[in-house]
Every structure is written in C-alpha cells, then in structure tokens.
Amino acid sequence: MxxxxxxxxxxxxxxxxxxxxxxxxxxxxxxxxxxxxxxxxxxxxxxxxxxxxxxxxxxxxxxxxxxxxxxxxxxxxxxxxxxxxxxxxxxxxxxxxxxxxxxxxxxxIDEDGQSAVLESVLEERWRDMADTPLRVLDDMRADLADTGTFLSGTQIERLSHSIARAFGGVDLGFEDEMILEEERRAREQEDIRAKAEARRARELQKIKDWEATLVSFEKVPALLHCSRREALRWIGENRIPVAKRDMQPDGLEIFHFDPAELKKCRPLLNGWRRGTGQKGDESYDDSPEARRGNAAIARVAALDRFAAHFRTARALKRRITLVTGPTNSGKSHTALEALAQAESGLALAPLRLLAHEFRDAMLSRGVPASLTTGEERIIDPTARHLAATVEMCPFSNPVDVAIIDEAQMLSDPDRGAAWTAAIMGVPARHVFILGAADCIPLVRRIAELCNDPVDEIHLERKSPLRPAGTLALTDLRAGDALIAFSRRDVLDLRAELMAHNRRVAVIYGALSPEVRRAEAARFNRGDADILIATDAIGMGLNLSIRRVVFSTLRKYDGRQTRNLVSQEVKQIGGRAGRFGKHEEGLVCVLEGAGRPSFIRQMLDAPPEPTLELRPLVQPDADIVQAVAQEMESDSLYGVLTRIKRAVLRPDDPNYRLADMEQALEIAAALEGVDGLDLSTRWTYAMCPINTRDNGIPRLVEWAAFHARGQRIFPPGTGRLPAAATAGREELERAEKRHRRLVTWRWLAMRFPKHYPELVVAERNATILDEWIEQVLRTQSRMRESSRRHQSSRTGPSRPPEDHSYHKKIPHGRKAGGFSKKKPHNRRKKD
Structure with missing residues (x-):
C-alpha cells in the first residue's frame, strides 16, 4: 500500500x-x-x-x-x-x-444499537427454548445452576424483563408473575434449608442423647448380676449386644452398652449358664426404652440375615452356573441360548444400553421380551422374558432362567450392593452369573449364604491378546481405539486427531446410550477411522477394534488418582481383537504416557486376590419402613443415620454395609420439605443424579413442588445451534440437559401424576441425542471434506511420519498423557 x-x-x-x-x-x-x-x-x-x-x-x-x-x-x-x-x-x-x-x-452502530440487536437475538432464543416464559426461566436457571451460577434478585429481574419482552411484553403481566414467582421460590428454598438444618440437628441430638445413656463394660456385671468372666464370655458369644464401638488410635476397641438392652438379657442368664439358652429365646421387650437401642434396630433391619429377605428366591430350588472369562471369550452365548429356550426368563445388565442388547438378542432368536430400566419401560403383554438393569430386578415373579452379567461389579463400592441383591434375590430356578474371574470368590460366598449349589465354567479368549509396545499419536490407523479417562481428555484427543485429518468417533460416560450406540456404529462401519473412548467401552458395545491404545495409565476413580489395576487393563484392553474380525488383539500405550512393560505385567497378572469376601448390602424400602416404625420416626435422615450406625457390626462375619453417603445427603436436604411420606422420600433418595450438576438442590426443589401437589414439567432442550458451529461449551450444556431429563424420566416412572408429559420428555431426549450425535458426526465429516478438498488441490497426502505432534501439545498436556486435574467431589453413575 x-x-x-x-x-x-x-x-x-x-x-x-x-x-x-x-x-x-x-x-x-x-x-x-x-x-x-x-x-x-x-x-x-x-x-x-x-x-x-x-x-x-x-x-x-x-x-x-x-x-x-x-x-x-x-x-x-x-x-x-x-x-x-x-x-x-x-x-x-x-x-x-x-x-x-x-x-x-x-x-x-453505537453501543445502544448493538444492545438492541443483542436483545433481539436473546428474545429469539427465549422463544425457541419453551412455550411459556416461566418454563424458559426454569430452564435458564437450571442451565446456570449446572455451572454453579445462581442469580441474584436484580439479575432475576433483568432476565425476567428480557424473557417477558420475548413473549409479548409487560402488558400481559409476565414480568410481574415471573418476579413474584422467583421471590416466592427464593423464600421457599431458604425455608427448606432452615428446616432441614434444624431437623438434622434434632435427629443427631436424639442419637447423642441416646449415646449419653450408654455404659462401659465395667458396669455390665453389676447390671446383669453376673461375674466379670461371665460377661466377657457372653460378649464373645454375641449374646450380650454391644450398642456402640469406638476404635482408639492405638487400635484398641472400646465397647459401650445400652442399659435397656442389658435389662432384657436378665431373664436369659440361667439358660446361658446352662448352655441351653440363646439370646432371643424370651419374648421381645416392646417398651419405648428398648425401642431406641441400636441392637433392636439391627434385629428389625436384619441385614445380617440379608439372604432371608428374598423369600421367593429362598422358596425355590435354585442352581447357579458361574461362567467366567476375559472379554471376547463368549460368556454370554451359552447363557443366552439357555434363556431363549426357557419358557420364562430374565436378563439383568449393568447399563441401559446392555439391557437393550439383551432384549435385542432375545428378539433376534424369536423370543418376545419386555424391557425395564430406571427411566424406560417397553412392555410386551405376550412376553414371558424380560431384560432389565440390575437395580430393576423383580424379586417376586419366579422364572426358569436368569442371567446376571458383569458380576465383577460385586466389588464396586457404589453399585456392588445391587449385584448382591440380584444374585441373592433373583427368583430363577437356574441362574447364570457372568463375569471376570475376579468375581469367583464373592459369588461362591453368596451361593454359600443362600445354600445354592454352584457349577463353574471358565472360558478362554477366542483370539489372542498381546501387548504391542508404544505408539505415537500419528501412528494411529483405522480400527484403533484410543483410551482416556475423562470427557475433557477425550475431546482434547479428538481435536488433535481431527487436526491431523483423521475421522474420529467418541464414546464417554456423559453421552446417552443412544449416542454411544450411534458412535459405535460409525466406527464399526468405517465411517470413523479411530475411536476415542473412556472406560465406558469396557462393558458392552460390540466394537471392531484391532488395537487398544492407552493415552494414560492412571485414572481418577472418584476418590483418588491411581494407576490402573490389572482387571481394568484386561477389561478395556480385551476389547481389541474382536473374534471373526481380527486375528489377534493388540494393547499399546501412547508415546510418553507410560511404560509398555506395565501393560504386559497387567495382562499377565493373575486375578487379584479378593481380600474382602463379605458382599455389600444396603437397605431397601421395606427395611427403611421397618426401622422407622421401630424408631417411631418419620425422618428419613434419622432412619438412615441409625441404619448406618446400627444395622451391621463392623465385624459382621457375612456382610458389609454399602456406601450410603449420597442417599444420606439427599435425605438430609429433604428434611426441610413438608408433606412427603417416608416411602416417597426414600424414592427420591434413590434417584440417580449427578451432584456436580446442582443435582441435589434441583431434586429438593422438584420434591417441594411434588409435596404441594404441583406438577413438574420436563426440562427443555434449550436453543441448539447449528451442529457445524457448536463448540465444546454447547456440547457440554446439551449433555447436562440430557442428564436432567434422565433424572426427570426416572421420577416420572414412579410418580406419573406429578411428573406428567413423559412423551414430551422422551421427545426432548431424542432431540438432544440426535443433535449431540450430529455435532460429533458433522464436525468429523466437515474435517474430512476439508482434507479431501485440500488433497484435490495439492495432490495426495498422508499423515506425517515425523511425530512432530509433540511440538503442538495443548496447554496442560504432557507428551502422550495429561496433566493432573482437580478431582470431582462426587462419583459418577452411568
């Protein structure tokens, strides 16, 4: 110029x-x-x-x-x-x-003019989000709360003005209605929080008052009129109930005793001395003093006799066939054939996606089958077979054959209790239990507690699996699966590979089963060269993978960041080498992510010894009701707190109490909601939520509407931009909306009167599923189109061979691995 x-x-x-x-x-x-x-x-x-x-x-x-x-x-x-x-x-x-x-x-244009154009864009967005201004406001509040943003009164007023203008302006009274509704909502939430805090404090004070009445061992002989030696012997024989145990820093355990419980033991002493009497021979003391004791509550809950809760299963003459083996060993084939030939049957899966696959397998064999999951039911009135998720196991209707898949989940601290209940309680004459070899000791122990005979079958892989060293990112080829352990890392790797003109499919936990299935189909068809996935591929999904490549050998498991264990490497790595597609499966590690020898060690390692053979158990609705009646309490928080402290001794020889922290957290928040009975509260406490997405406050708000008899309408989809222009923020927002719909649909299955418009919720979920899949598919296709256009102008190209991608590592990445991130506070449920 x-x-x-x-x-x-x-x-x-x-x-x-x-x-x-x-x-x-x-x-x-x-x-x-x-x-x-x-x-x-x-x-x-x-x-x-x-x-x-x-x-x-x-x-x-x-x-x-x-x-x-x-x-x-x-x-x-x-x-x-x-x-x-x-x-x-x-x-x-x-x-x-x-x-x-x-x-x-x-x-x-000046600033005022720009603001006017922006306001017109916002008004279009509000009209696209929902049919009424109040529904728009609800969805916006939910979107913001998911990110930890809560609006002040001034912000609510400004947002209300904007939404009201989109729906006709002030003349129709929308603004005043929304502002008043938000003020009422804020007052109600504060009232709920205050009541919850006061009631939690009251329940804890009750326990504290009871604990203040307890006595040490030194007073037991005098209260029982026995010698010190007799008292020690009867405590060792579990005749005298220990009300509370405190572990000292030096490892010494201090026992405390309830005088009311000791009083009940006096009529039994002569029989104990003769060696003929057992605790419980005499009639039960029903006095209020006896009712408050932990031992009485433990008797009512009877979690130390958990197998006896499942009366239908105990009335059957059951036979268990335990089929174990690594991934790709054909564990389910024999069981599915037996299930299809049976007059009636049940297939229990760990995920909704796998329950669908079980149903599809039965339908493909000409067997009508229904489906039941936490948020979905497909009922065929002619069917005598059912596919369901493990938590939805029906315990009252006997069938001929049942399949329980992925039994190694028995050891999972979050969901293991559901597998214990399913294996103990499934009312089937022949039970096929499928899983990795790690589950063998626990399944044997459960069968022993149920007095069920067990046949064991162990299968080997149909195609060999071997470690194959280190790969650079640019060495990945069609048929490879790259494994990461967080959504962020999956999307970072996706961006890197697409920058190298690779067609990519992704699978991670935040995606719905429908999107995961669609992404798996793209990969299997060859529409995507490379699959990037979390350990969500470890269970189910038939994937034609030749090589599994770990991008890191460490993961955050909800509690800590740790090295992968052998079962995880085998379960995920075992997805390589699908029989009939590839002659062998190869397991590699991304360059810079760790030692290839670690993969070899994990693949060659024998099953890890099971040090804890006591299966995990948790209360159900009947147990909660029984304990509440025993305590004469309608506080779910109080009942669960007492169950946590009372129903199982830490040294119980047969069972362990499962983690109840999330249920307790929900129950504590629900204490401030009036008008819900105990059973309804328990249902809310069992609801699957993501606590990182404002899950508990939203659940409590819905419960408050429920208690007042108001209807809770399904969450909307929000405004979805064109798939080609959607960024990571829009994708994550859509995933969170879908999780909200999962929670809403779960509640709608149980409270249809208060959660109406299930069809609308299912439609919204489908819209989000299709949009998310379109984002993942379209952007990959656009990258491929761009690559072909460039190739047509410059001649054929191929991925670079110099591994120079290490020079362009995004912020926070290590070569081939990832930097540590702050752990999430809560676990994830898939």
Whole structure:
C-alpha cells in the first residue's frame, strides 16, 4: 500500500494493488464518514479483494459497508460480551454476541444499537427454548445452576424483563408473575434449608442423647448380676449386644452398652449358664426404652440375615452356573441360548444400553421380551422374558432362567450392593452369573449364604491378546481405539486427531446410550477411522477394534488418582481383537504416557486376590419402613443415620454395609420439605443424579413442588445451534440437559401424576441425542471434506511420519498423557 506520509521519488513508488485502488475510490466516493482506522485497513483490503474479480475493479457502497461490518464484527462481539459481564447478564453467551454481530449492517452502530440487536437475538432464543416464559426461566436457571451460577434478585429481574419482552411484553403481566414467582421460590428454598438444618440437628441430638445413656463394660456385671468372666464370655458369644464401638488410635476397641438392652438379657442368664439358652429365646421387650437401642434396630433391619429377605428366591430350588472369562471369550452365548429356550426368563445388565442388547438378542432368536430400566419401560403383554438393569430386578415373579452379567461389579463400592441383591434375590430356578474371574470368590460366598449349589465354567479368549509396545499419536490407523479417562481428555484427543485429518468417533460416560450406540456404529462401519473412548467401552458395545491404545495409565476413580489395576487393563484392553474380525488383539500405550512393560505385567497378572469376601448390602424400602416404625420416626435422615450406625457390626462375619453417603445427603436436604411420606422420600433418595450438576438442590426443589401437589414439567432442550458451529461449551450444556431429563424420566416412572408429559420428555431426549450425535458426526465429516478438498488441490497426502505432534501439545498436556486435574467431589453413575 502506498505511504502518503512522505514524498517519494515517482520511480520508487510501489504500484497500488487492485484492492487498494478500489478501496481508495470507494472511500473518496462515499466512505469518508466511515472513520476507517489504519488497524482496520489491512483487514478491509482483504475483504475488498474477495469482492473483486477478473472483470471487476470497483466496489459499490453496499459492498463497502458490508466489508467494513465484517471487519468490525469481532470488536462488536467483544464489546457486547464485556458489557454483559459488567451488567451481570450471565445468561449472555458467546454464540449470542457472535450472532448479534453477524446481524449488524450499519458499520457506525453505537453501543445502544448493538444492545438492541443483542436483545433481539436473546428474545429469539427465549422463544425457541419453551412455550411459556416461566418454563424458559426454569430452564435458564437450571442451565446456570449446572455451572454453579445462581442469580441474584436484580439479575432475576433483568432476565425476567428480557424473557417477558420475548413473549409479548409487560402488558400481559409476565414480568410481574415471573418476579413474584422467583421471590416466592427464593423464600421457599431458604425455608427448606432452615428446616432441614434444624431437623438434622434434632435427629443427631436424639442419637447423642441416646449415646449419653450408654455404659462401659465395667458396669455390665453389676447390671446383669453376673461375674466379670461371665460377661466377657457372653460378649464373645454375641449374646450380650454391644450398642456402640469406638476404635482408639492405638487400635484398641472400646465397647459401650445400652442399659435397656442389658435389662432384657436378665431373664436369659440361667439358660446361658446352662448352655441351653440363646439370646432371643424370651419374648421381645416392646417398651419405648428398648425401642431406641441400636441392637433392636439391627434385629428389625436384619441385614445380617440379608439372604432371608428374598423369600421367593429362598422358596425355590435354585442352581447357579458361574461362567467366567476375559472379554471376547463368549460368556454370554451359552447363557443366552439357555434363556431363549426357557419358557420364562430374565436378563439383568449393568447399563441401559446392555439391557437393550439383551432384549435385542432375545428378539433376534424369536423370543418376545419386555424391557425395564430406571427411566424406560417397553412392555410386551405376550412376553414371558424380560431384560432389565440390575437395580430393576423383580424379586417376586419366579422364572426358569436368569442371567446376571458383569458380576465383577460385586466389588464396586457404589453399585456392588445391587449385584448382591440380584444374585441373592433373583427368583430363577437356574441362574447364570457372568463375569471376570475376579468375581469367583464373592459369588461362591453368596451361593454359600443362600445354600445354592454352584457349577463353574471358565472360558478362554477366542483370539489372542498381546501387548504391542508404544505408539505415537500419528501412528494411529483405522480400527484403533484410543483410551482416556475423562470427557475433557477425550475431546482434547479428538481435536488433535481431527487436526491431523483423521475421522474420529467418541464414546464417554456423559453421552446417552443412544449416542454411544450411534458412535459405535460409525466406527464399526468405517465411517470413523479411530475411536476415542473412556472406560465406558469396557462393558458392552460390540466394537471392531484391532488395537487398544492407552493415552494414560492412571485414572481418577472418584476418590483418588491411581494407576490402573490389572482387571481394568484386561477389561478395556480385551476389547481389541474382536473374534471373526481380527486375528489377534493388540494393547499399546501412547508415546510418553507410560511404560509398555506395565501393560504386559497387567495382562499377565493373575486375578487379584479378593481380600474382602463379605458382599455389600444396603437397605431397601421395606427395611427403611421397618426401622422407622421401630424408631417411631418419620425422618428419613434419622432412619438412615441409625441404619448406618446400627444395622451391621463392623465385624459382621457375612456382610458389609454399602456406601450410603449420597442417599444420606439427599435425605438430609429433604428434611426441610413438608408433606412427603417416608416411602416417597426414600424414592427420591434413590434417584440417580449427578451432584456436580446442582443435582441435589434441583431434586429438593422438584420434591417441594411434588409435596404441594404441583406438577413438574420436563426440562427443555434449550436453543441448539447449528451442529457445524457448536463448540465444546454447547456440547457440554446439551449433555447436562440430557442428564436432567434422565433424572426427570426416572421420577416420572414412579410418580406419573406429578411428573406428567413423559412423551414430551422422551421427545426432548431424542432431540438432544440426535443433535449431540450430529455435532460429533458433522464436525468429523466437515474435517474430512476439508482434507479431501485440500488433497484435490495439492495432490495426495498422508499423515506425517515425523511425530512432530509433540511440538503442538495443548496447554496442560504432557507428551502422550495429561496433566493432573482437580478431582470431582462426587462419583459418577452411568
């Protein structure tokens, strides 16, 4: 461009480009008032150049204005976003300001004009989100709460004004209605919190008061009128109930005793001395003093006799066939054949996706089958077979054959109790239990507690599995699966591989079963070269994987970041080498992520010894009701707190109490909600939620509506941008909305009167599923189209061989691995 600031020798002046000449002419003719800055001029020249052709040397006024708008859009968008931040308008998103900037056609627009365009974009967004302003406000509050953002009164008022304008303005009273509703909601939530805190304190005080009445061992002989030696012997024989045990720092255990319980033992002493009496020979003391004791509660709960709870199963003559083996050993084939040939049957799976696969397997064999999961039911009235998730096991209807899959989950601290209940309680004459070899000791122990005979079958892999060293990211080829252990790492790897022109499918826990299945199908068809997945692929999903490549050998398990254990490497790595597709399966590690020898050691390691053979158990609705009646309490928090402390001794020889922390947390929050009976509260406490997404406060709010007899409508989809332009933030937001719908649908299956419009919820879930899959599929296809276009211009290309991707590692990444991140507070349920 010509520099006009100094005189030049005409012979030294660089000739102006066509774009420069066209811009100078346009400015002179009609652009003097546009105040084009030197900083804008270079970008504006590029815009002008695009508008010129072989026969075109000038631009008109409209073209100049449009080109200048293109140049100024980024600064407009930044300005609108900064003003939104200053105003506290946290609902304004990057996509909103970009769309608003795109719509501006006046290059001299001022801030007020920009705000007006942005407001019109927001109003369109509100109308797209839901049919009424209150529903829009609910969805927006939920979206913001998912990110930990809660609105002040002023913010609620500003947001209400914006939504009201979208639906007709102040004249229809929307604003006043929404503001009053939010004020009422805020007061109610504060009241619920205050009541919950007071009631929790009251329940804990009851326990504290009871504990204050306990006595040490030194007082037991006097209260029982026996010798010290007799008291010690009867305690050792579990005749005298120990009310409370305290472990001292030096490992010494201190026993405490309930005087009321000791009083009940007095009539039994002569029989104990003769060796003929047993505790419990005499009639039960039903006095209020006896009722408050932990021992009485433990008797009612009877978790130390858990197998006896399942009366239908105990009435049957059951036979268990335990089929164990690694992944790709065909464990389910024999069991499915037996199930299909039986007159009636049941298949229990760990995930909704796998329950669908069991049902599909029966339908493919010509056997009608129904489906029951936490959030979905497909009932065929002619069917005598059922596929279900483990937690939905029916305990009262006898069948001929049952399958319980993935029995190694017995050791899972979060869900293991569900497998214990299913194996002990499934009412089938022949029970096939499938799992990795690690489950053998626990299944044997459960069978022993149930007095059921066990046949054992161990299978080997149908195709060999072997370690195969280290790979660079650029060495990945079609048929490879790259494993990470968080959504963020999966999407980071996806971006890197797509930058190398690779077609990618992804599978991680936040995706719904429908999207996971669609992504798996893309990979199996060859529409995607490489699959990037978390350990969500470890159970189910038929995947045609040749090589499994670990991007890291450490994972955060909800409690700590640790090395992978052998069963995890075998379970995930075993997905490689699908029989009939690949001659062998290969397990590798990404360059820089760890030692290949670690993979070899884990694959060769024998099953890890099971040090704890006591199966995990947890109370059900009947046990909760029985304990509540015994305590004469309607507080779920109080009941669960007492169950946690009382129903199983730490040294119980047969059972362990499962983790009840999330149920206790929900129960504590529900203490402030009046009008729900104990059974309803227990159902809410069992609801699957993600506590990182504001799950408990939202659940309590829904429960409060339920208690008042109000209806809770299904969450919406929100405004979904075009799949091709959606970023990671929009994708995560859609995933969170889908999780909200999962929770809502789960509750709708149990409280249809209070959670109406299930069809709408299912439609919204389908819309989100299809949009998420379209985002993942479309963006990969766009990358492939871009690669082909580039190839057609420059000739055939292939992935680079110099492994130089290490030079472009995103912030926070290590070579081939990932930096540590802050752990989440709560566990994940799939």
């Amino acid at each position: 010509t520099d006009r600031s100094q005189p030049h020798d005409p012979s030294s002046i660089t000739p102006a480009s066509p774009a420069e000449r066209a811009l100078e002419q346009a400015e002179a003719a009609f652009g003097a008032h546009l105040a084009i800055t030197p900083r804008e001029r270079a970008a504006l020249l590029r815009q002008v150049a695009r508008r010129l052709g072989a026969d075109k040397t000038e631009i008109n006024e409209a073209e100049l204005l449009h080109a200048l708008c293109q140049v100024r859009r980024r600064s407009w968008a930044n300005g609108m976003m900064n003003r939104a931040h200053r105003n506290g308008d946290v609902w304004v998103r990057k996509a909103d300001v970009l769309l608003a900037a795109e719509r501006i056609s006046d290059p001299l």
